[in-house]
Amino acid sequence: MTRLKTLILATALASTTGFLSFAHAGPEGKKLTFLTGPTEDRFISTFSTLFTEKATAAGMAVTQLTSPFDPALQAQQLDDAIGQKPDMIVLQPLSSGAVLPALGRAKAAGIPVFVVISQVDKGEGLVAGTMALDxxxxxxxxxxxxxxxxxxxxxxxxxxxxxxxxxxxxxxxxxxxxxxxxxxxxxxxxxxxxxxxxxxxxxxxxxxxxxxxxxxxxxxxxxxxxxxxxxxxxxxxxxxxxxxxxxxxxxxxxxxxxxxxxxxxxxxxxxxxxxxxxGPRPLYDTQKSVELISDYFSGKTIPAMSVTEPLEIITTKNTDQYAEPCNY
Amino acid sequence: MGLIGEEKKPLAIFGVVAISLAAALVMQGNTSVELILFSILQYFATIGPVALGLGLTMIAREFDISVGSTMSVAGCIAVVASTSDPYLGAACGIGVGLLIGLSQGVLVTGLGLSSISVSLGFLITLAGFAYVVTGNMTIPLDHADVTSAINAPVLGIFSFRSIFAIACFAIASFIFLKTRAGVELIATGSDPTAAATAGVRTTRIVVIVFMISGGLSAAAGVFLTYGLSVASPSGLTDILVPAISAAIIGGVSLTGGRGTPIGIALGALTLCLLNAGLNALGVSPVAQQVVLAFVLFTVAVAAAPQLYRIIPQRS
The missing domain is CATH 3.40.50.2300 (Response regulator)
Structure with missing residues (x-):
């Protein structure tokens, strides 16, 4: 009987500790594996640099893997990333269709995937959230x-x-x-x-x-x-x-x-x-991505799709307003 | 034949790379051995068969640089033809690959053309043909069950694709070591004129290796396409450089007449280990390219004839 009580107490204590640790969970100390296209591309390069800076400032560690617009290589990198067991995979999908099987494997391994820059069609239930342009x-x-x-x-x-x-x-x-x-x-x-x-x-x-x-x-x-x-x-x-x-x-x-x-x-x-x-504006998009990922780790519900805002036409009338955020 | 001797260098390189990466992963505390091995073998399934086909043409003193386009177009044809039956689609894709290989082999041997010129022509033509077949659109494979089955882990680290690749190497090695075909291929690549004088049907050998190259590239393309559930006219992967690298690391000589299927398998596995291992270590792709270049450079230097004149030999 004493053993049973001890077991029940231990289980309750473990559950409480687990609950408390989840309740206090946040982005700090989380490991992200960040998969993108080639950083020779000016947009991807700017996005990568800003995202890494902001995620690091939020206490997360980022490991980036790039692929030269090679969907098969990216699918393999996704498998490699799953092997690293990060807390989250942040993915710029190079082929919406070709990443689907690997996204299924990430889900099976219990690793959430956050999509940036481009969208994954038919990715419902496979990705935690998306930050992209409409x-x-x-x-x-x-x-x-x-x-x-x-x-x-x-x-x-x-x-x-x-x-x-x-x-x-x-x-x-x-x-x-x-x-x-x-x-x-x-x-x-x-x-x-x-x-x-x-x-x-x-x-x-x-x-x-x-x-x-x-x-x-x-x-x-x-x-x-x-x-x-x-x-x-x-x-x-x-x-x-x-x-x-x-x-x-x-x-x-x-x-x-x-x-x-x-x-x-x-x-x-x-x-x-x-x-x-x-849009897309790396300055806004990376900030928003890091906020959404932080919210996810804090246990908040994040939207399935978030888009660059505001999205408007830039002409001579409003170039000054966008000269700085569009400086890349 | 001294074939095992030819595999010593690729085996040594494979061993060094495997031990180094295993040590690095242990030091890093990465214990996902099963997942890493699965990833390595998945990559091997992509480049292995293509490297084998290309390597065999290189042993025969030819060069099939159309492998990437063959892979791409076969995958596109397979998906387009798989509407009712994915097996029919796969058969069509692989059949087209064999036909491409046959055409190249006949053109090279029949007209005495350079294999580089012929396969370059095929590379460009097939790349354009892939756009025609797909209408410049990515086409999804409507057989989710096939995608799941082709990628499903078998014994934890294998999949249908990797088992197929391993089977290709096993069959090729058996034929190479246990039949006259291996000797005749080496003879053709070493000195085609002498081989022909000795009764080797060099024309037939060259046509067959081109067909094998086309067929294996097509099979790799079809299974990759099915595994990714999508066919893309722009090609799903850059295969030519990894395939050549695997063949060279595996001991295949660019001047022909040297190399074995087991050596090519070891070369491909070394490349996969480097790729997957360095990814698992979080090494940047730029640094990965430097590491790969270093390995290739080391292999090239080790094979340099002048090196052994410089290094004093033990008597």
Missing amino acids: EVRSGELAAEALIDGLKAGGKSSAKVAAITGSAAEGIAPKRIQGFKSRLASEPWIQLVQIEDANWAPPVAEQIAGQMFARYSAEGGLDALYGMNDAMSNAIVEAADSAGIELGNQTGQLLVIGGGCQTSGIRNIKAGKQYSTLS
């Missing part, structure tokens, strides 16, 4: 900026094109979806071509040059959407090389960007680019 809205806003710019130039009909990131999956298809759906309600605008530059500015520059040559006989393009500012900057350079004037007047090319990067702000100020967007 990509469809981003595409819609790019189209709105394009419409505003053309209307401001007095255009009543226009031929436009888009040069995109990897269209196979992930971010770019969602932005294209938003871009196309918004333009669909403007029948005076004709979307004549969408080309995949795989997020590579040199490829974007080459494609832009080919587009200029192709449409020159038909009066040229009125506007060109580069899916991020690095690509819109490539379009600007291609236009400069081809002697095409930039702007929204007749005979000029209107350039629309996105992604809130230094080159976008610089080109807008120089009058070479009409607009960019206020």
Whole structure:
């Protein structure tokens, strides 16, 4: 009987200790394994640096593994990360579909996964939370900026094109979806071509040059959407090389960007680019990610999806407001 | 044949790497042995069969640089053809790989073309073909049961994919050591003219090794695609450099006529150990590249003929 009492007391004490330790749990001392794309990419590099700084300041230890946009390698890194048994895996999914099996293994191993930068489609129940851009809205806003710019130039009909990131999956298809759906309600605008530059500015520059040559006989393009500012900057350079004037007047090319990067702000100020967007912003996104992860470790419920806020069009009217947060 | 002698160097490198990483992981306090071994073998399942096929072409003094595109296009075809039956999809993918290998082998031997030129042409063409097959879209595999089955742990550390890779090496080693095929492959790679004079059908050997290379690359691509539940036209992984590295670490000579399947397996395993072990230690990918480069450089220096003229030999 004494043994039974001792056992019950020990169990109760252990349960209480466990409960108390959970109640006082927080981000301090937690180990994060952080999986991203290549840090040669300016956005990923800035995001990684800021995220590591902020997570470390919150008392967490971050081990980063990068992959050169290689979904199979990332899936293997996820398995390696599971083997390290961290408190959480923070993941920039390089392929939404290819990470799903490994996410299932992480769940089976009891390791929570927090997704950043891009989303995992059909990831319900497999990820603890996501911090990313509302990509469809981003595409819609790019189209709105394009419409505003053309209307401001007095255009009543226009031929436009888009040069995109990897269209196979992930971010770019969602932005294209938003871009196309918004333009669909403007029948005076004709979307004549969408080309995949795989997020590579040199490829974007080459494609832009080919587009200029192709449409020159038909009066040229009125506007060109580069899916991020690095690509819109490539379009600007291609236009400069081809002697095409930039702007929204007749005979000029209107350039629309996105992604809130230094080159976008610089080109807008120089009058070479009409607009960019206020997201994604590494400064905001990393801060929010670390807050959400800290909340998770503190036992709070975090939303399944969090997005960059505010997400708005940046033109000459508000470049000063975003000059600092978009400085990367 | 002295084949075991050829495996001494890769075995020594594998041993050094394995012991170093095991010691580092023990010092780090990482006890997830089963998970780490599973991860190592999963990576081995991806690069092993491709390294084996490529290594065999290298032993035959040829070079199949189209392995990455073959892998990618086979995975895409398998997923597209797997709508009703994943086995049919896999058969189509692997069949296309064999056909690619056969075409390359025939072009190289029949027209006397350089295998690098031919396989470079295939690499580019197949990369474009993958975009056509998928319509430049990532295509999900609609057979979750297949994905689960292909990745499910067997005895804790194996999976269907890794067992397939190990089986490939076991069969290749048996054929290499126990039949005339091994001798004829070495002879073809060492001196094709002399081998032909001695009665070796070098043309047939070269065509067969290209078919094996195409078939194994395709199989690796199909199983990787099924394992990741998605086919991507841009390729799911960068395979060429790891496969060449594995073959070289495994003792395959770039000038042909040297190497064994067991050596290639040891080379691939060394690479997997480095990759998974350094990941488990949290070493940055940049540092991992430096470590891999150091290992390759060491292997290259150890194989340098001039080195043994400089180092005094024991009498």
